[in-house]
Amino acid sequence: MSFAKVAEYQKRGAVHFHAVIRLDGPGGGDTPPPAWATAELLTDAIEAAAGKVHVDGPVIDGRAHTFAFGRQHDVRTIRSADFNGGQELTERAVAAYIAKYATKGAETATGALDRPLKFAAELAQLDISDHARRLIRTAWTLGARKDLEHLRLRAWAHMLGFRGHFSTKSRRYSTTLGALRDARAEWRRAQAAAANGPETETTYVLAHWVFAGTGLSDAEAWLAASLEPSPGTEGEPTYA
16 A cells, blocks of 8 residues: 655645555555455545544643544545546656646635744735635744644744645655655766766866965064073073
């Protein structure tokens, strides 16, 4: 079992998720699932899990809070023919689908801010909707509570308190971000090498000299002449 999900802001300010959940064979994505692992069985398992899973939240004013999925969830089977309105399931189509959520932040969905707040007083001067202003102010107010300071709500008030990444996935769903960074760095090195020609071993010798002068300056000569030797121990002169 593996997954990839993206977060999307709704106009009311809540965040919901689009998740792709995949069931592969014992060898991962290169092997088909067993015959009993049907799309219908996976759908039933997802609906059952969504109804039971929960996360314990903070205790505020003696009241414990729990986070869980609501009743509004929609599970659909993804097939090549019905992906994104009949579009063929290609790498480009998947990238475009994810990019849509990567560029859709709180500021585009709810008319909120695209930058963090420095002071709550800024809210009165900003051209944002009243609904977004109330959500931001609530996050800012909650962020002042000691029992919630670990959530850093003030730093993320402009995002309506949501501080998660827009896209997450399990490691086995596809390649990892680390592998992508390595591949991108290797491609850039190859590109630079092609532009600069073949690499050759070159030894650089840096020999830039500047003549500073000889002997003592006038001031140094006067200082040296003014020093009078006085007897030291064991025949060695000392200076005062």
